[in-house]
Amino acid sequence: MMANRPQAQNEGASTPLQILIADDEPTIVSALEKFLTRRGHAVMTAPDANAALLLVDRHRFDAALLDVRMPGGGLTVLEHLRNDPAFEGRVVLMTGALATDPEIPADPRVLRMQKPFRLTEVILMVEGDGPR
Amino acid sequence: MSDPDTGAMSPHPAAVLLANAGWSALQDRILMDLCHDLNGRIAALYALWQLTEMGETPPTDLASELARLEGVAGRLAQLLGAVDEAPPAPLEPRQLVERALKCLEGASHASHGSLDLAVEGTLPAVCVNEGRCLRTILLFVDRAVAMAGDVAFTIRGDPDGVELAFDVDGGVGPDDGANLALVDAVVRLDGGAVSVEPARCALRLPSLTRARAEGR
Numbered sequence: 533m534m535a536n537r538p539q540a541q542n543e544g545a546s547t548p549l550q551i552l553i554a555d556d557e558p559t560i561v562s563a564l565e566k567f568l569t570r571r572g573h574a575v576m577t578a579p580d581a582n583a584a585l586l587l588v589d590r591h592r593f594d595a596a597l598l599d600v601r602m603p604g605g606g607l608t609v610l611e612h613l614r615n616d617p618a619f620e621g622r623v624v625l626m627t628g629a630l631a632t633d634p635e636i637p638a639d640p641r642v643l644r645m646q647k648p649f650r651l652t653e654v655i656l657m658v659e660g661d662g663p664r
Numbered sequence: 665m666s667d668p669d670t671g672a673m674s675p676h677p678a679a680v681l682l683a684n685a686g687w688s689a690l691q692d693r694i695l696m697d698l699c700h701d702l703n704g705r706i707a708a709l710y711a712l713w714q715l716t717e718m719g720e721t722p723p724t725d726l727a728s729e730l731a732r733l734e735g736v737a738g739r740l741a742q743l744l745g746a747v748d749e750a751p752p753a754p755l756e757p758r759q760l761v762e763r764a765l766k767c768l769e770g771a772s773h774a775s776h777g778s779l780d781l782a783v784e785g786t787l788p789a790v791c792v793n794e795g796r797c798l799r800t801i802l803l804f805v806d807r808a809v810a811m812a813g814d815v816a817f818t819i820r821g822d823p824d825g826v827e828l829a830f831d832v833d834g835g836v837g838p839d840d841g842a843n844l845a846l847v848d849a850v851v852r853l854d855g856g857a858v859s860v861e862p863a864r865c866a867l868r869l870p871s872l873t874r875a876r877a878e879g880r
Contacts, residue, residue: 557704557707557708558724559708559711559712559723559724559729560704560707560708560711562723562724563708563711563712563714563715563722563723563724564711565723566715566720566722566723567711567715567720570720601700628699628700628703628704628707647703647704647706647707648703648706648707648709648710648711649707649710649711650714651711651714651715651718
């Protein structure tokens with residue numbers, strides 16, 4: 533019987549992306565950074581909304597993974613990105629799906645990923661077909 | 665309203681009801697923060713496990729992450745201990761305050777401020793209802809965070825009791841004063857009091873000696 537193990541993601545992504553990861557949970561950030569870097573993507577990280585906004589102002593990103601409840605709030609960064617005509621990528625909001633989580637605006641470029649998540653799910657959301 | 669035996673002023677029942685409502689709201693907020701933290705720890709563990717299963721070296725070892733998970737669970741246990749309604753008993757005041765700070769430590773709603781505690785001199789044992797007193801201190805600390813952000817608490821003692829205090833640079837506003845009045849209503853059930861000065865707030869708990877002298 534085959535064990536249900538996560539598939540190794542040694543193969544590179546077809547298109548390397550510039551990805552922003554913003555979360556105040558350092559283990560999540562470093563795990564995502566390691567995983568996505570091995571896929572061939574270029575990753576920059578931030579521990580809060582202010583640091584993320586500084587990166588957004590200085591760099592161009594193809595995708596952003598934002599924690600909803602990090603200091604300053606992931607939605608603050610989301611709104612900045614949605615109002616930035618130069619940003620055409622997708623945003624993945626990482627949420628604990630708690631009753632106190634803020635309401636996520638409806639937007640086809642905005643995806644929601646509930647913690648805990650499979651790393652393979654991250655690939656589908658960041659690299660998958662869909663609006664960029 | 666005063667106690668016929670001790671002459672001590674009792675809080676108005678409506679103030680106690682309001683304070684209890686305030687406690688319920690605070691407890692719910694802290695519990696939600698702890699749920700968020702627990703979920704974050706579990707998500708981190710799961711991500712590390714997946715990396716390991718892929719043959720990658722995880723950026724953090726699983727044992728360290730498990731220890732952090734236990735830390736959050738410990739804070740949860742401290743908070744749940746605050747619902748205990750045991751009869752008044754001699755307690756170490758520093759432990760009570762540190763338990764309250766531990767409940768709030770790292771909680772999201774307090775993440776914009778730091779909580780420091782300095783102990784001055786020897787602290788006498790206090791005689792209070794443990795669960796109620798912990799709730800009272802939590803309410804007091806929560807108000808302090810709301811008023812001052814980064815809070816440097818000082819705890820000092822004398823033969824009559826123990827005082828937990830903090831300074832407010834911008835002064836105490838009317839709303840803050842009203843909220844602290846509710847904390848005062850609850851702590852009076854244990855013979856304590858809250859004092860509010862223009863730039864300083866203090867929570868006082870009676871010492872065991874004082875409580876015994878007052879027949880508590």
